[in-house]
Amino acid sequence: MLNYNLAVPDVHDAGVLSALVAEGDELDVLVRAVDDWSVPTPAPGWTVAHQIAHLAWADANVLSALRTPDAFGAELGRAQAEGSGYADQAAAAGAARPRQVLLDQWRAGRAELAAALRDTPWDHAFPWYMSKVTPALMAPLRLMETWAHGQDVFDAVGVAHRPTDRLRHVASLGVLGRALSFAAVGLPEPADLFCVELTAPGGGTWVWGPEAARQRVQGSAVDFCLCVTRRRPRSETDLTASGEDAQKWLELARVFL
Structure with a gap:
């Protein structure tokens, strides 16, 4: 599903764990106020319940990979056997649970995961899909997924999703995922250096890469x-792009497969 080769530029900030908790808490406030979790979201076939079930399932998988890596191998086998329907089937199974049961499961799981990541050495490698990861990488990955699936829920219920500086961690993964974006369509990562310059929610500027780079991406974070x-x-x-490779990247950009 992803392979960042354990390289984690600009996400070694321990504050990412606090950001992860805050992102989950914000989504929790929203979904508590939604009585009907069968409301469809922008993801085809996924309701609000599917989105929360997916987050709960993924948190449980991270805990399994972190604590019992050998047992997690069975989950990797299921992923390979089920192919593209793997995540959909897990989300559907979770979404079938009663609303309060699913909400309690997600709350307990995300709290347990945050504590486990906090108590594990930041550079400890453990298995994940198609790769190995560390808590230093997994924490922003969980933040990214919580924010992204949360966006689907905000869109579904018609509530504005207030941007925060927690997005710096998501943007860092986006920059890091450039090689993944090209690899996903069978292309090599461009050799040129890139500069990414984004306007932060608070009005400042976040920059990755040399400012003199010919390949440039600019816009809001x-x-x-x-x-x-x-x-x-x-x-x-x-978003605007200068340079052929930068233009192509924005067409392909992703942080997961």
Whole structure:
């Protein structure tokens, strides 16, 4: 599902764990106020319940991989056997649970995961799908997925999703995922250096890469995050690109397979 080769530029901030908890808590406030979890979300076939079930399932899988890596091998086998329907089947099974049961499961699981990541050495490698990861990488990955699936829920119920500086962790993964974006369609990562310059929610500027780079991406951080998590097509964002490779990247951009 992903392979970042354990390289984690700009996400070694221990504050990412606090950001992960805050992101989950914000989504929790929203879904508590939604009585009907059968409301469809932008993901085809997924309701609000599917979104929360997916987050709960993924948190449980991370805990399994972290604590019992040998047992997690069985989950990897299921993923390979079930192929593209793997995540959909797990989400459907979770969504069939009573609303309060699913909500309690998600709350307990995300709290347990945050504590487990906090108590594990930041550079400890453990298995994940198609790769190995560390808590230093998994924490922002869980934040990214919580934010992205949360965006689906915010969109479904028609509530504005207030951007915060927690998005810096998501944007960092987006920058890191450039090689993944090209590899996903069978292309090599461009050799040129890139500069990514984003306007933060608070009005500052976040920059990755040399400012003199010929390949440049600019725009708002929230639009960049929506693009790399594939919640909005590039055409619906304010992102601009200079350079052929930068243009191509925005067409392909992703942080997961």
